Amino acid sequence: MANRGEIALRVMSTCREMGIATVAVYSEADRKAAHVLKADQAVFLGDPEPAESYLNIDKVISAAKQTGAEAIHPGYGFLAENPLFAERCEQEGLAFIGPPSDVIRKLGDKTVARRTVAGSGVPVIPGMNRPESDPGILAQEAANIGYPVLIKAAAGGGGKGMRIVTSPKDFDEACVSASSEAQRAFSDGAIYLEKYLARPRHVEFQIVADIHGHVVHLFERECSIQRRHQKIIEETPSPIMTPELRERMGSAAVAVAKASGYVNAGTVEFLVDQEGKFYFLEVNTRLQVEHPITEMITGLDIVRIQLEVASGNPLPFTQENVRSRGHAIECRIYAEDPEKGFYPSPGKIIYMQAPTGPGIRNDCGIYSGFQVPVEYDPILSKLIAYAEDRDQAISRMIQALKDYVILGVRTPVPFLIDVLKSEAFARGDTFTDFIDTHFAGWKPSRRDADAACAAFIIDEMSRVRKAGAPAGQVGADPTPWQTLGPWGR
Amino acid sequence: MQYRLKTGENVISFQVEKKGDYAVTLSHDNCLVDVEYAVISGHCLHLVINGTPLNAYLARDGDATTVIIRGIPYSIQDADIHNTRTRGKKGLQAIPQDVTPPMPAVVVRILVTVGDNVKHGQSVIVVESMKMETTLTAPSGGSVRAVNVAVGDKVMPGQILVDIDRDDGVSTKEESQPV
Numbered sequence: 001m002a003n004r005g006e007i008a009l010r011v012m013s014t015c016r017e018m019g020i021a022t023v024a025v026y027s028e029a030d031r032k033a034a035h036v037l038k039a040d041q042a043v044f045l046g047d048p049e050p051a052e053s054y055l056n057i058d059k060v061i062s063a064a065k066q067t068g069a070e071a072i073h074p075g076y077g078f079l080a081e082n083p084l085f086a087e088r089c090e091q092e093g094l095a096f097i098g099p100p101s102d103v104i105r106k107l108g109d110k111t112v113a114r115r116t117v118a119g120s121g122v123p124v125i126p127g128m129n130r131p132e133s134d135p136g137i138l139a140q141e142a143a144n145i146g147y148p149v150l151i152k153a154a155a156g157g158g159g160k161g162m163r164i165v166t167s168p169k170d171f172d173e174a175c176v177s178a179s180s181e182a183q184r185a186f187s188d189g190a191i192y193l194e195k196y197l198a199r200p201r202h203v204e205f206q207i208v209a210d211i212h213g214h215v216v217h218l219f220e221r222e223c224s225i226q227r228r229h230q231k232i233i234e235e236t237p238s239p240i241m242t243p244e245l246r247e248r249m250g251s252a253a254v255a256v257a258k259a260s261g262y263v264n265a266g267t268v269e270f271l272v273d274q275e276g277k278f279y280f281l282e283v284n285t286r287l288q289v290e291h292p293i294t295e296m297i298t299g300l301d302i303v304r305i306q307l308e309v310a311s312g313n314p315l316p317f318t319q320e321n322v323r324s325r326g327h328a329i330e331c332r333i334y335a336e337d338p339e340k341g342f343y344p345s346p347g348k349i350i351y352m353q354a355p356t357g358p359g360i361r362n363d364c365g366i367y368s369g370f371q372v373p374v375e376y377d378p379i380l381s382k383l384i385a386y387a388e389d390r391d392q393a394i395s396r397m398i399q400a401l402k403d404y405v406i407l408g409v410r411t412p413v414p415f416l417i418d419v420l421k422s423e424a425f426a427r428g429d430t431f432t433d434f435i436d437t438h439f440a441g442w443k444p445s446r447r448d449a450d451a452a453c454a455a456f457i458i459d460e461m462s463r464v465r466k467a468g469a470p471a472g473q474v475g476a477d478p479t480p481w482q483t484l485g486p487w488g489r
Numbered sequence: 490m491q492y493r494l495k496t497g498e499n500v501i502s503f504q505v506e507k508k509g510d511y512a513v514t515l516s517h518d519n520c521l522v523d524v525e526y527a528v529i530s531g532h533c534l535h536l537v538i539n540g541t542p543l544n545a546y547l548a549r550d551g552d553a554t555t556v557i558i559r560g561i562p563y564s565i566q567d568a569d570i571h572n573t574r575t576r577g578k579k580g581l582q583a584i585p586q587d588v589t590p591p592m593p594a595v596v597v598r599i600l601v602t603v604g605d606n607v608k609h610g611q612s613v614i615v616v617e618s619m620k621m622e623t624t625l626t627a628p629s630g631g632s633v634r635a636v637n638v639a640v641g642d643k644v645m646p647g648q649i650l651v652d653i654d655r656d657d658g659v660s661t662k663e664e665s666q667p668v
Contacts, residue, residue, distance in 0.1 A: 049595075049641065335619065344619035346593045350548040351532040374593050374643065378619035402560040407532065407548035414561045444561045446497070451538050452556040452563035453494050454515055454524045455545035457505055458536070459554070460492075460567075461513075462528050 001025070001039065002060045002085075003075030006365035006381050007287070008035035011073045014303040023067045025060060027053035029373035034365050041067055048375045054078045057085050064094055071095035071310060073287075073303075077377055080286040081108055081157075097310045099264050099285050107260055107283040111154050111192050117280045120259035122252040125271065125279040127194030133179075135172055138193065142171055145195050151175055153182035154190040159229025161185060164196050199431045200271040202226070203238050203278070205253035206294045208265050208305050210315045215257045217250040218294050218302075219324050221267075224430040225419065227342050232412065233419065234290040235329040236297055239390065239428025240272065249278055254319075256283060265291075265306050289332070289382065292363060296328035296386040327393040328386045331401065331416045334378040338415035339443055346374040350408035355400035359386040359393075372409055380411065390428075394420050414444040493568040500568045588625050588651040589644075594618035596642045601651065605633045613651050616644060631655040 001008045001024055012022045012035070024039030029048035036042045043063035045053040053059070055078055064072055072094050074080035086101035098104070107113045115129045127145055131154040132138050142149045142165070151174055153161030161182030163174040175191060183189035206218040222238035223231045237246075253268035260283065267288045269281040291302050300322075305315070336342045349370045354362045364381035366372065372380065383404060385397035401417045419425055424438050431437075446452075490505040504516045508523075515522040525537040534545045546557040552570070556563045594616035601613045607627040614625045635652040638644055 340591075344592055344621050346619060350550070351546065353533075353546070374595055374618045376619065404560065405546045405557055407546060407555055407557065408550070410562065417560050446561060446563060448543070448558040448561065449496055449499075449501075449563060450515070450520070450522050451536060451543060451545060451558055452565060453492075453496060453501065453503060454513075454522060454526075454536060454538060455534050455547055455556045455558070456494060456554055456565045457492050457503060457515065458513065458524070458526050458528075458534055459547055461505075 001035065001075070002054065002072050002079055003077070004030055004033060004035050004054060004365070004376065005379060006363045007075040007289075009038055009365055010292075010363050011075065011287075011303050012038055014301055014307070018304065018307060020307070023063065023069050025054070025063050027375070029371075029375055032370065034367055034370065043067060048373060050078065050375065054376075057082075057088055060085075061088055061092055061094070065092070069094065071097055071307075073097040073306070076286050076289055081284070083108060095310045097264065097306050098287075099262055099266060103261055103263070104285045107285050109154050110152060110156060110282055111190075113260075113282060114280070116260050117256050120255045122255055122259075122280050123278065125194045125197065125281070128192040131190035131192045133190070135175060138175055138191075139168065139171055141193050142168065145193055148196040148198075150194045150196040151178040151191055152194060153178065153186060153188070154192055155186035155188040156182065157186075161189075161191065162229070197271055197273050197279070199433055200224075200273055201238070201240060201430065202231075202269065202281075202432055203241075203249070203272050204267045204269040204284075204288075205250055206265070206267055206288070206291065206302070207253050207257045207262065208302070208309065208315060209257050209262045210309045211263055211312060212314050214315045214318070215254045215262065216315055216317065216319045216322060217253045217268075218298050218300065218322060220246060220249065221288075221290055221293055222430060223290060224432050225425075225434050226432055227435055231290065232332050232334075233329065233416065234293055235327065235390070235393070236293045237324070237327065239430065240276070245276065245278075252278070252280070256280060264309050265302050289379070290330050292361060292382060292384045293328035293330045293386075296361070296384060297324040297326055298322060299325075326386055326388050327390045328384060329393050329397050329420075330382050330384045331397065331412075331420075332379060333381045333383060333404070333406070333411050333413065335372050335380055335409040336378050336412060337410035338412040339410075342412070344374070344378050345410040346372045346378070347409040348372070349406060351405065352407065353403070353405040354381070355383070355403035357396075357400070359396055360384070360400050361386070366406075380406070380409075391426075394426065415439070415442060418442065418444065495566040495568040496563055587647075587649045588613060588628065588653070589648055590616045590618070590625065590646055590650070591623065592618050593643070593645050594623070596638050596640050596644060596650070597622065599636060599638070599640060601633050601636065603633050603636060607631060607633060607653060613653075614638075616650075625650065627651075627653055629653065629655045 015022045021040045024035050024042040025045050026036045027045055027048045045059045079085040083101045083105035086096045086104050089096035111130050114124050118124050148166040151163040161178045163178045165171050165174045179189040179191050202223045204221050209215040220238050221234050221236045223234045225233040256268045267284040270278045271281050272278045335345045337345045349366050352368050361384040366380045385393050387393040387396050398420050401413050404413055492503045494501055501517050506514045512525045523539050527535040529535055548555050553564045553566045597617045598615040609630045611627045612624045613627050616623050631653040634654045638650050
């Protein structure tokens with residue numbers, strides 16, 4: 001398992017069910033990480049910085065070799081979409097749980113992906129199909145496309161190297177800064193242009209494909225609620241979806257997969273404009289962060305499908321017999337402070353208590369006492385609520401969030417509660433500018449300040465009371481005789 | 490007993506009266522709050538506030554205690570203790586005024602060397618936390634006296650990463666903001 005955190009645990013769970021032994025890899029910062037504690041074996045990689053650990057192809061391959069692993073699951077992030085890593089696995093005789101390296105390479109360059117997809121008849125966002133560095137040609141292309149235009153990095157992802165330009169006077173400068181940002185982020189400064197779509201929705205389709213040429217889509221996920229171009233709430237079905245649109249977009253997703261020779265699980269992302277027209281955006285050649293909501297409504301285990309497909313087995317279903325039922329929502333729980341511009345908030349998890357109950361799933365990579373490293377992605381866990389319909393799923397998620405206690409780092413939990421409670425979310429008015437439009441400068445309403453002060457005072461008082469007790473007693477679990485207090489309330 | 494608590498911008502004085510082993514009354518600004526309680530663990534209290542039950546989760550983090558109620562965090566400090574500890578300094582405000590990261594981070598680029606003359610607001614160091622980069626700028630014009638860190642170092646809020654001798658002769662303790 002060439003990854004860490006919640007996704008490593010998620011993948012290992014399915015491996016266990018299938019009787020597959022697991023090997024974790026870990027860095028110095030992750031000696032006590034949850035994925036290390038769960039694996040059958042664990043191999044130390046090196047220093048915390050990703051280049052010395054989770055991004056180091058030689059070390060990961062060597063860990064696989066020395067433990068006799070037969071396959072590598074890359075999770076998401078790190079090496080998941082690195083064609084060199086997939087190629088290396090192929091050369092070393094290790095099964096890479098994902099698409100072939102040439103498919104990753106083809107779809108990883110956005111301009112190549114656009115050319116591939118345009119040939120299959122699927123609508124792409126108007127724009128260029130080749131990267132360009134000549135400022136004159138770029139300016140001419142921008143004029144042809146018509147402002148506003150979007151500058152994008154050919155190797156892009158995560159909003160890096162992306163600029164919206166509304167007027168020609170800002171264009172040259174934006175190209176220079178986008179290109180240098182892309183160069184730093186991806187070691188590739190190539191940029192190209194697309195028409196900028198105002199207030200789109202981000203709707204993606206889960207696809208699975210086997211080596212026998214079968215491709216099936218597992219319906220859509222609506223992922224429009226984003227901060228810094230990163231999703232924070234996803235749901236399925238999409239509030240705007242009709243059976244007719246689903247049929248057309250699903251077929252387009254399958255066509256994209258077939259045109260690129262896709263194998264294993266992947267995600268075809270689309271933008272849907274105000275008129276309900278959809279455009280191909282990109283393919284994510286990995287297991288997606290938000291895959292659990294698809295699992296909830298289909299009852300399928302996507303990791304199991306990945307492992308079966310990688311073993312050469314055919315998909316165990318056809319498009320006709322994949323069914324969905326109910327509604328699922330995912331909230332990403334990051335270590336970040338929603339009151340301070342979603343700034344990262346690493347630190348030690350002093351205490352945590354996760355929600356449980358019908359329809360609640362918590363894919364979690366942390367525990368009380370775990371030190372959340374500064375070196376990696378801030379995702380701590382993903383909370384998923386499933387219910388019969390959208391309104392029930394929203395209510396269920398709100399209650400689960402209120403029960404989700406994480407002390408020691410800040411999390412977006414209070415923000416997520418307010419988003420889910422909002423009229424705009426209830427109406428399904430979910431566009432990519434949702435947070436800027438409805439929640440700019442957000443602060444939680446702190447109605448329970450008196451109760452919080454009472455808790456502080458009582459905590460102080462009970463510490464004073466315990467001060468006479470032997471060391472080690474403070475904060476220890478009290479007996480019911482000490483705690484039951486108000487009998488018969 | 491009396492407590493002066495700081496929550497957000499407000500300082501509230503509470504008069505606390507014990508009403509039994511597991512009950513207290515708090516009063517402030519003509520408000521009376523009846524509290525029954527049970528200590529569930531070192532991090533969890535069950536409270537009945539004026540007849541309404543709720544669970545409060547708390548953790549001490551340095552000076553402040555974070556209390557989570559119904560999913561919302563409240564940061565609470567004992568105003569008296571807080572004042573004693575910060576008296577004579579500029580208080581908590583002093584921290585963001587130096588070349589110091591706003592959160593635990595790793596140094597990724599150092600943009601100045603000792604002896605450089607920097608302008609007010611010039612970028613001096615880039616830190617990264619959880620894949621997000623933040624550029625720290627010079628709090629004032631001056632010359633770089635010392636660079637206290639190296640690329641790859643882990644740094645904490647409050648730690649001074651770069652010392653700058655100000656043009657007017659005062660050494661840096663002035664404002665520096667992340668950009």
